[in-house]
Amino acid sequence: MFNFITFILFAVVCISYCHKSRGRRHFGDEYRINTPACDIVCEGQWKSEFHANFHKIYDTEYFEIPLDTAIVKNRANLKMFCSSTIQKYSCLRNECKIQRTPWSAEKHICVGHFDNFDRNINCLSLTDKYVQRECSNVCNSIKIEISQAEIDRMAEMDFSRQEKSEFVEQNKHCNVIACYQLCHEYIISKVCIDSAVAARSVVKSYYDSYLEREYTELNKDDQDELYSSFCRRVTPGQDENEFTANMTRYNNLTLDRMKNDIRSVFSILD
Numbered sequence: 001m002f003n004f005i006t007f008i009l010f011a012v013v014c015i016s017y018c019h020k021s022r023g024r025r026h027f028g029d030e031y032r033i034n035t036p037a038c039d040i041v042c043e044g045q046w047k048s049e050f051h052a053n054f055h056k057i058y059d060t061e062y063f064e065i066p067l068d069t070a071i072v073k074n075r076a077n078l079k080m081f082c083s084s085t086i087q088k089y090s091c092l093r094n095e096c097k098i099q100r101t102p103w104s105a106e107k108h109i110c111v112g113h114f115d116n117f118d119r120n121i122n123c124l125s126l127t128d129k130y131v132q133r134e135c136s137n138v139c140n141s142i143k144i145e146i147s148q149a150e151i152d153r154m155a156e157m158d159f160s161r162q163e164k165s166e167f168v169e170q171n172k173h174c175n176v177i178a179c180y181q182l183c184h185e186y187i188i189s190k191v192c193i194d195s196a197v198a199a200r201s202v203v204k205s206y207y208d209s210y211l212e213r214e215y216t217e218l219n220k221d222d223q224d225e226l227y228s229s230f231c232r233r234v235t236p237g238q239d240e241n242e243f244t245a246n247m248t249r250y251n252n253l254t255l256d257r258m259k260n261d262i263r264s265v266f267s268i269l270d
Ligand SMILES: *[C@@H]1O[C@H](CO)[C@@H](O)[C@H](O)[C@H]1NC(C)=O
Pocket: 245, 246
């Protein structure tokens, strides 16, 4: 059991980090400076359990993209992570009276899709080392570009320097996420023969929801014009030609290049 002091300690650490997740920008976060709010305490407790269970620091050593080794390593780890996550959500509900919570990676895995993750844990565990090594190599070095049509459009729309840089960053982020998704699905097809279809769909639904959240965060701040055509192409329910026409071919080429890069990294396995 964790004592109260530990909770408070983590809650204080959490005030500066809780709403941050690595690799993403943030829009309109509010930080509370005084006594930790109720939800911050639930969150801090969850993070301190993560630390105790996995011997790493959630804020700096846990990654949502790709799926973290700590949780897909084996069934015991997945269960440990999820039982603590379920506790966090009951803490939010029962202690803080928060009924509606936004999408989070851990909620997706442990609340929405636990059975699917659990059923496919062998395949996820088997593919993890390739995802961490080969997929990371290829996805961290893909060529990421913005089409001339969108550069022209940003000029026409008089995007500020900051808007341009947010557009570029978001586009990069979508490219890396899409690359990990394609790469993970590719390696599942190679390695998990019998369970490949089911495991691919678990991975796909995780990445799809992650991208939907990316879009929702921009949209809620009325900044959805900062979401590039490529981002729209890979996000379910979005239209790649919404703001800039005729982008399908450009995005096809981007995705084809990505798939080729992935294939060539794994050609050694064939
Ligand atoms: C899109 O492509 C079609 C056919 O290539 C062309 O006729 C049309 O003018 C293009 N639209 C824009 C807005 O560039």
